[in-house]
Amino acid sequence: MKRMGPRLEEKAARIGLWTLTLVTVAVLVFIIVFILRRGLPVLSLEFLTANPVDMGKSGGIFSTVVGTVALTILAILIAAPFGVGTAIFLTEYTWGGPVTRVIRFGAECLAGIPSIIFGLFGFILFVTKLKFGWSILSGGLTLAFMLLPTIIRTSEEAIKSVPPAYRQVSFSLGSTKWQTVTRVVLPSALSGIVTGVVLSVGRSIGETAATIFTAGSALRMPTSLFSSSRTMSVHFYILAREGISMSKAYGTAAILIIAILGINILTYYLMNRFIRKYSS
Amino acid sequence: MTDVAIEVRGFSQYIGDVRKIHALDLDVRRNEILGIIGPARSGKSTFLCALNRLNDLVRGSRHEGTIRIDGLDIYGPDVDVVGLRRRLGMVFATPVPLPRSIYENVAFGARRAGVRGMARLDGIVRDCLEKGGLWEEVKDRLDTSGLKLSGGQQQRLCLARILAVAPEFILLDEPTSGLDPISTMKIEESLRRLKKDYTIILVTNNTKQAARIADRTAFFLSGELVEVGPTAKIFTAPDDQRTDDYLRGRFG
Numbered sequence: 001m002k003r004m005g006p007r008l009e010e011k012a013a014r015i016g017l018w019t020l021t022l023v024t025v026a027v028l029v030f031i032i033v034f035i036l037r038r039g040l041p042v043l044s045l046e047f048l049t050a051n052p053v054d055m056g057k058s059g060g061i062f063s064t065v066v067g068t069v070a071l072t073i074l075a076i077l078i079a080a081p082f083g084v085g086t087a088i089f090l091t092e093y094t095w096g097g098p099v100t101r102v103i104r105f106g107a108e109c110l111a112g113i114p115s116i117i118f119g120l121f122g123f124i125l126f127v128t129k130l131k132f133g134w135s136i137l138s139g140g141l142t143l144a145f146m147l148l149p150t151i152i153r154t155s156e157e158a159i160k161s162v163p164p165a166y167r168q169v170s171f172s173l174g175s176t177k178w179q180t181v182t183r184v185v186l187p188s189a190l191s192g193i194v195t196g197v198v199l200s201v202g203r204s205i206g207e208t209a210a211t212i213f214t215a216g217s218a219l220r221m222p223t224s225l226f227s228s229s230r231t232m233s234v235h236f237y238i239l240a241r242e243g244i245s246m247s248k249a250y251g252t253a254a255i256l257i258i259a260i261l262g263i264n265i266l267t268y269y270l271m272n273r274f275i276r277k278y279s280s
Numbered sequence: 281m282t283d284v285a286i287e288v289r290g291f292s293q294y295i296g297d298v299r300k301i302h303a304l305d306l307d308v309r310r311n312e313i314l315g316i317i318g319p320a321r322s323g324k325s326t327f328l329c330a331l332n333r334l335n336d337l338v339r340g341s342r343h344e345g346t347i348r349i350d351g352l353d354i355y356g357p358d359v360d361v362v363g364l365r366r367r368l369g370m371v372f373a374t375p376v377p378l379p380r381s382i383y384e385n386v387a388f389g390a391r392r393a394g395v396r397g398m399a400r401l402d403g404i405v406r407d408c409l410e411k412g413g414l415w416e417e418v419k420d421r422l423d424t425s426g427l428k429l430s431g432g433q434q435q436r437l438c439l440a441r442i443l444a445v446a447p448e449f450i451l452l453d454e455p456t457s458g459l460d461p462i463s464t465m466k467i468e469e470s471l472r473r474l475k476k477d478y479t480i481i482l483v484t485n486n487t488k489q490a491a492r493i494a495d496r497t498a499f500f501l502s503g504e505l506v507e508v509g510p511t512a513k514i515f516t517a518p519d520d521q522r523t524d525d526y527l528r529g530r531f532g
Contacts, residue, residue, distance in 0.1 A: 095339050165376040169438075172332055173389035174366035174445050183392070188379060
């Protein structure tokens, strides 16, 4: 086969990569526009603040918003400290021997498990064995398990990207290991760690399979950690699946998308301010 | 009798299977500048990191022999490593300001050592920046990031930063290898001034630098000490042929 000239090759690569990028972005935009065009007309203050009536055929989605927020906060409150702690331990407190590799491999395998399996696991362990029932507690714990691998992985990468020289400097200035980790390593790794946590928030808000088995699908306003609660994603699933109300389903989907976009944008804004303050 | 501050006896350092330093015997005298010269990979930097036990952070590091600082065996079982490192400030070849303000860079070590209170910290920061020869250039912008400074300023910041920990020894690992001649001159001036209060060990690739400011000079080769003596003698009438060869640029 005859080789292309370098100029032609460069041009072909450029056009090829452009096309790929364009298709990706186009699909993304299409999905968002598709949902928003059907969902936005349904949205109103009442839709957000009223509880569902008649299985969700009318009324709003307030109790599902509360359920989603409660589950997500609980999941992050559990997963973030455990995940970041594990990442710190793996990167700063071990030499990277076989034990570390086994833990890391385990975490990576966990990341590949379908969420519905986590749902089943949560159902068996928390809902039935530990008798938490279908509840925010069961759902939050299950979500936390599901998020752990991602948080560990992203935190580890963030911590590893902190220049080794920073640690040397910190130690040579008479810091303890703990001071080095908390005063030098973590601040430098923070933006990466927070990015991982925010991605996890997004996943947790959007998760359906794991929560339907563990938090249940009650439409009542949750009153405690032991209340069963329906998340927005589960609500959307049930509305669409059982043909209760497609317009309400799209409304819910629109809220989900806006919420996740909003969280991402806010985080990156805060992160940029943080980075500007500390590194330039 | 001269006052020996650091006494190294039969010290060998291994990283994994590699022997970086072999059976080193060396005395460092108080308030001198000891220059250490030698080609790359001759164990100069490893020696510095043995003194403040930074080698401990390297996987597979082990040693033989002893190093005594003021009589204290620094690899002894009860040694407080953090406290030890506070006694030996170290400046690295590449200036490494931490990603924080000039002020906080200098205050870092003092804060870790438990110094509290704005007034005290302010005083320490000013004093150290003055000793490091940087105060006049940065006094109006202590809040800007240390990363914004030029290379030479960053290195003087690093020097000021270790002074804030109130060390007795200053270890410098090729501190001017990446700097221009004027910045180099400023660092050397600071070192000459600091000599009266500190004991300084200066590892350098630039033999002329050792000739300019070291009181005594040691020549390392392949992890061994070839010879050590008054700088003038090492540079004019070395005992060992290899020292002479190195200084004349026949190898290294």
